[in-house]
Amino acid sequence: MVDLEACHAIIVRDGSVMTADGRLVELAPGHQPAAMLRIYLGVDRGRDLVALVPEDPAFGSDPDGIGGERLRGLRDLLAGFWDRGPDGERDHELATTAIAIANWHAAHPRCSLCGEPTVPAMGGWVRRCDQDGRDHYPRTDPAIIVAITDDEDRLLLAHAAHWSPRRFSHLAGYVEPGETLEQAVHREVAEEAGLTLTGVEYLGSQPWPFPASVMVGFRARALTTEIAVDGVEISEARFVSRDDVAGLVRDGEMVLAPKGSIARRMLEDWFGGELPEPHARGPVDV
Ligand SMILES: [Zn+2]
Known part of the structure; x- marks a missing residue:
């Protein structure tokens, strides 16, 4: 099992991802904000990558952030990704996956059967109910x-x-x-x-x-x-x-x-x- 805290991370929150100059920003282990959630995205360019939802709700909203890094909505980023060819396609795919699964976590905090809180499991691709052991999977x-x-x-x-x-x-x-x-x-x-x-x-x-x-x-x-x-x-x-x-x-x-x-x-x-x-x-x- 991959140690999620040792992975490189892209930052995602509320339908937005962190970019600089229209490119996804990746933060190395040790340079990441405190995480509310880490979701394993797979191996990318030879490194394990996660989507990280920061604990601090204000993280990434400062337009004057270091190196111009800030959270931007996917709709705003689409055209720029498209213009960059295969490299942009890769950013588009990662951003879409990160946003989709982070949205799912945000909207499914509780078990739909018993109403108890659920917790992320399986690298963030499942939410588990401790009350009845039921696994809940992302929806599309x-x-x-x-x-x-x-x-x-x-x-x-x-x-x-x-x-x-x-x-x-x-x-x-x-x-x-x-x-x-x-x-x-x-x-x-x-x-x-x-x-x-x-x-x-x-x-x-x-x-x-x-x-x-x-x-x-x-x-x-x-x-x-x-x-x-x-x-x-x-x-x-x-x-x-x-x-x-x-x-x-x-x-x-x-x-x-x-x-x-x-x-x-x-x-x-x-x-x-x-x-x-x-x-x-x-x-x-x-
Ligand atoms: Zn339950």
Whole structure:
């Protein structure tokens, strides 16, 4: 069994990881803050690595920390990871795993059967109930995301009611118990936009630890173009051409999913290449 206190550590807390210049910071044994929790991540570059959740809730929040190190949210880091190629991919994977499992620990302090407190075991990949000896394992909730096109190969882009004003993306939703992934695609799209689909095809997937999902990406064609948004989850949805999207993004009228996300890959797969960057007009609200 690996001694978790002798491992190199990346720092994770509340959906954020410690970075400097967009790179994951690794702290050597003896240079780490007091830990509330250590989670074994495996062997990386020949060294045992853990995700460390600091005891001090303020650790890493100082923007003037030594060497510019501070905790940053995964959404903010995605584009930078993406731009760095395989090295960034490795940071992305480690950060996603660390955040996903730290989220799970934070949300499952007690046994779901008897209500007694549970304690981390097996390198942080199990929580054990001392009362009844039951082991509890990390959860991942599947969600579908679907790129829908019409007869003219225009793409459906939707705005969710709780998003910031100019943000648009594909329809998405959680898979319900007893449902296949394909059934979830048909149900979500019927519920949120009133559309009937055909030709549902799997595209790929991405872990999405907000708080504990894996996004499963599909594409599909709409048999109808009469959109009826539910008005609750989705407040607006429309089919847009490639020219429309390019113009709206350039003018800052539409903010799309960040680089490095599956939603962005699905967009660019349909678009046929990289989407244009917005004209500089101050910080974009995402
Ligand atoms: Zn129990």
